[in-house]
Amino acid sequence: MPNFSDRVERISISGIREVFEAAGDDAINLGLGQPDFPTPDHARQAAIDAIEAGKADAYTENKGTRSLREAIAEKHRTDQGIDLDPSNVIATAGGSEALHIALEAHVDAGDEVLIPDPGFVSYDALTKLTGGEPVPVPLRDDLTIDPAAIEAAITDDTVAFVVNSPGNPTGAVSSEEDVREFARIADEHDVLCISDEVYEYTVFEGEHYSPMEFTETDNVVVINSASKLFSMTGWRLGWVYGSEERVERMLRVHQYAQACASAPAQYAAEAALRGDHGVVDEMTASFERRRDLLLDGFDEIGIDCPTPQGAFYAMPRVPEGFVDECLDRGVVVVPGEAFGEHGRGHARISYATDESELREALDVMADAYEAAK
Ligand SMILES: Cc1ncc(COP(=O)(O)O)c(C=O)c1O
Known part of the structure; x- marks a missing residue:
């Protein structure tokens, strides 16, 4: 073998x-x-236009085109009131790559990462690929993520915990109170909160909240993606944002593994973000x-x-x-x-x-x- x-x-x-x-x-x-x-048609058309104009032939900046990152920053400003510098965004090959570079940049062999159980399958697998140890944290009976269970599971070896709302596979949406708790736990215990928000736009009752709105430190990174927001799973375009220092470390991984996200997909996602919702x-x-x-x-x-x-x-x-x-x-x-x-x-x-x-x-x-x- x-x-x-x-x-x-x-x-x-x-x-x-x-x-x-x-x-x-x-x-x-x-x-x-x-x-x-x-x-959406306007997203497809933007990719076609970019290709026909010869704008999609070359590598873009490693982090993605400036105008896409500006559209992403604008989105988070409008939706969550987050003051996001477009320099602190990396466009990735879907939320999948965003999760990968977030974990790769922060987790060492033997480090523990708390993940929701049941939870999206990549959290366990990508943690193992870093050499780290996924630690499953059970959900409440209503299948929401329980901040108290996360806090209780933190040890000296814990470097990060993953939260995901709206959730796959549960459809559960975390309350504002719980999301404030995620931010507090990240701040007080000095562990990274990786917040996977790829289903952000699909909320039926209540509202979507991000721990980024409530953190008082730089201990949150956010994963998002055009895949589920705009029905663009095949385009492979997501993003991650966080503090300048964290983005610089994640960019090291992204730069060598990916160079940049696909250029046509970047143009399509920008149009989806800026266009009619x-x-x-x-x-x-x-x-x-x-x-x-x-x-x-x-x-x-x-x-x-x-x-x-x-x-x-x-x-x-x-x-x-x-x-x-x-x-x-x-x-x-x-x-x-x-x-x-x-x-x-x-x-x-x-x-x-x-x-x-x-x-x-x-x-x-x-x-x-x-x-x-
Ligand atoms: C919770 C969650 N996060 C991230 C992803 C990754 O999606 P993509 O790589 O298409 O953006 C998925 C896909 O199913 C998901 O369910």
């Missing part, structure tokens, strides 16, 4: 794709983590209708599910065997344990699919539930 790094041997390819493939082409797929809307409102309204449809269906079946307040995921409590019974009947849902040990006993259901398919899937889930319970 060739020699592989111990770090890469600690992680494996996510099994979720294999489940999709095994389920066949005519299955109803409630496993996908992307909006089912087209990228009507599409975003439409998407959110549509996800909310589908969430309600799904929850009503669960109610009828007798499935217990904390009410998701954002993103496009629900995480009901399901009996053992439910996921397989769904798969056998042609509906793909993801077992909760794919997102951490505490996800066991749940399934993640993505409702980024049309309402008629959702209704069909609910009929199937009713049968699957009867068979499994």
Whole structure:
């Protein structure tokens, strides 16, 4: 066997794709983590224009074009009142790369990183790639991230904790009070809070808050992305921002691993940020209708599910065997344990699919539930 790094041997390819493939082409797929809307026309057109004008042929600045970073800074000023210097933003290959460079720049072998459990799969894998130790922190019963549980899990080896609101796989949205606590914990314990806000625009009840609004130190970095904000998952354009010093360290990783984010995608994302947000409102309204449809269906079946307040995921409590019974009947849902040990006993259901398919899937889930319970 060739020699592989111990770090890469600690992680494996996510099994979720294999489940999709095994389920066949005519299955109803409630496993996908992307909006089912087209990228806004003005974003597509901006990329076309940039390509035709020859503006997208060359490397951009390592951090991304100045005008994209200005649009990102403007966005955070408008949405959260954050005074962000465009020099302290790095445009990345999606939120995925943003998470990678944030962890790579801050975590050493043996350092502990607290991650939500259940939580997005990359937190565990990317921490392991740095040589660090992911420490899963269980959620509350309503699937929100519990600041007290984070604070209790901090040890001398903890260098960072990850929070994610609205959350994948839970759809949970953190309250202002909890987000203030995240900032306080980062400040008081002098640990980095990595705040993954890629679902920021998909909030049904209440508002989105960022710990960056409340921190009194430089202990917060924010991850965001055009992927879910503007239905641009294929474009691979995200960003990270933080203090000048932290950005300089993250840029060292980004510069050697990536050089710069794809130029056409930068132009498209800038247009999405600066352009009409009507599409975003439409998407959110549509996800909310589908969430309600799904929850009503669960109610009828007798499935217990904390009410998701954002993103496009629900995480009901399901009996053992439910996921397989769904798969056998042609509906793909993801077992909760794919997102951490505490996800066991749940399934993640993505409702980024049309309402008629959702209704069909609910009929199937009713049968699957009867068979499994
Ligand atoms: C919570 C969360 N963070 C980050 C990402 C990364 O998304 P992207 O790399 O497409 O921006 C995802 C994608 O599913 C996600 O669910």
